[in-house]
Amino acid sequence: MTANTIVIIGAGEAGGQTAITLRQNGYEGRVVLIGDEAYVPYERPPLSKAFLAGEAELERMYMRGADFYPENKIELKLSTRVERIDRAGKSVSLPGGETLAYDKLMIATGGRVRKMTCPGADLTGVHYLRNIDDVLGFRSQVAAGKNIAIVGGGYIGLEVAAVAVKRGCNVTVIEATDRVLSRVTSPEMSAFYTDVHTQAGVKIITAATVTSFGGTGKLTGVVCSTGQTIPADLAIVGIGIIPNVELAQSIGLALDNGIVVNEFAQTTDPDIYSAGDCTNHPNDVLGRRLRLESVPNALSQGKAAALHMLGKPEKYAEVPWFWSDQYDLKLQMTGINDPGDTIVIRGSMAERKFSAC
Numbered sequence: 421m422t423a424n425t426i427v428i429i430g431a432g433e434a435g436g437q438t439a440i441t442l443r444q445n446g447y448e449g450r451v452v453l454i455g456d457e458a459y460v461p462y463e464r465p466p467l468s469k470a471f472l473a474g475e476a477e478l479e480r481m482y483m484r485g486a487d488f489y490p491e492n493k494i495e496l497k498l499s500t501r502v503e504r505i506d507r508a509g510k511s512v513s514l515p516g517g518e519t520l521a522y523d524k525l526m527i528a529t530g531g532r533v534r535k536m537t538c539p540g541a542d543l544t545g546v547h548y549l550r551n552i553d554d555v556l557g558f559r560s561q562v563a564a565g566k567n568i569a570i571v572g573g574g575y576i577g578l579e580v581a582a583v584a585v586k587r588g589c590n591v592t593v594i595e596a597t598d599r600v601l602s603r604v605t606s607p608e609m610s611a612f613y614t615d616v617h618t619q620a621g622v623k624i625i626t627a628a629t630v631t632s633f634g635g636t637g638k639l640t641g642v643v644c645s646t647g648q649t650i651p652a653d654l655a656i657v658g659i660g661i662i663p664n665v666e667l668a669q670s671i672g673l674a675l676d677n678g679i680v681v682n683e684f685a686q687t688t689d690p691d692i693y694s695a696g697d698c699t700n701h702p703n704d705v706l707g708r709r710l711r712l713e714s715v716p717n718a719l720s721q722g723k724a725a726a727l728h729m730l731g732k733p734e735k736y737a738e739v740p741w742f743w744s745d746q747y748d749l750k751l752q753m754t755g756i757n758d759p760g761d762t763i764v765i766r767g768s769m770a771e772r773k774f775s776a777c
């Protein structure tokens with residue numbers, strides 16, 4: 421390894437893990453970790469679970485305590501957005517005109533929430549959930565007696581529904597397809613989770629899109645394509661993310677639903693790596709390329725990139741896995757669900773203890 425400055429754009433799980441792995445493996449050069457959020461790298465899963473429920477302190481979500489970075493000579497630049505990469509000159513530009521030269525660069529820019537564009541989408545009371553500030557912006561309003569509409573019946577929407585109904589809110593989930601979790605799991609699992617939520621008091625409306633948010637200045641209701649208007653003090657939208665690929669695109673790196681990388685998280689420029697939600701990567705185990713949104717993927721790709729930079733290549737080729745916490749249920753999922761897969765249930769759905777293979 422000849423590099424002496426490694427710059428990491430994005431201080432999320434992939435970026436944080438890259439910096440940590442570099443130091444754990446004896447890299448002694450300069451490491452600069454740049455993130456546009458105000459927080460040290462943290463884990464997002466509790467945002468829709470324990471942190472939203474008020475059961476996890478902020479610091480418990482940090483990958484490493486704030487002291488870890490100076491102690492390990494990782495230069496952390498928070499609340500700082502990289503605006504430009506100069507690929508020929510091997511540098512990145514920061515606000516205020518500062519330029520940072522790199523030998524190796526990591527782009528770990530993650531994704532941003534997909535936003536609603538229908539009328540009323542800018543009303544006070546319409547929220548999204550991607551980061552700590554998002555949750556701090558609405559958490560206190562998830563309170564007993566509030567009407568909460570959740571747009572999108574994916575993992576995040578359902579996790580928020582579970583927290584909100586437990587807090588005594590009137591919760592309605594509005595899902596565009598004909599079943600919840602349709603993007604990620606089988607009809608049998610969707611039916612199971614629909615039952616779990618319905619029994620807990622959540623209303624689930626499927627095959628319905630939101631046509632407008634109603635209210636004057638402040639949200640009062642959500643109008644659906646079915647003609648129903650759901651009374652709402654708060655709407656929380658969880659309809660997926662858009663990978664942040666614009667920096668990579670601006671310097672001509674290959675893109676294909678994400679930044680194209682190899683099994684070592686290396687982009688089409690050998691000095692530039694990319695890891696996490698923003699990448700499209702090959703997976704030998706599955707025999708195809710894919711873009712994943714999961715913590716294990718972000719961590720393993722960050723690790724693979726750092727090791728490759730250090731000349732200790734270790735292929736990233738893992739079976740994807742995910743989890744979701746809703747009520748007292750823990751869902752663990754490994755592999756990718758494809759439409760038309762045959763499902764075999766082992767155990768008892770009625771007792772809520774089973775595997776779906």
Ligand SMILES: Cc1cc2nc3c(=O)[nH]c(=O)nc-3n(C[C@H](O)[C@H](O)[C@H](O)COP(=O)(O)OP(=O)(O)OC[C@H]3O[C@@H](n4cnc5c(N)ncnc54)[C@H](O)[C@@H]3O)c2cc1C
Pocket residue numbers: 429430431432433434435454455456457463464465466467468500501502503528529530531549550551576664667695696697698712713714715716718741742743744745
């Ligand atoms: C509410 C919620 C719950 C989740 N629950 C689970 C779960 O239970 N299990 C699971 O496996 N996964 C879960 N995920 C997904 C998981 O958190 C992500 O897959 C993971 O965080 C991806 O990490 P990342 O580093 O690739 O991207 P991110 O975490 O998005 O980090 C990228 C960082 O880069 C910053 N950035 C972007 N552009 C720039 C720039 N130009 N300059 C500086 N900084 C920039 C972003 O602001 C962000 O801080 C959840 C996600 C959310 C939002």
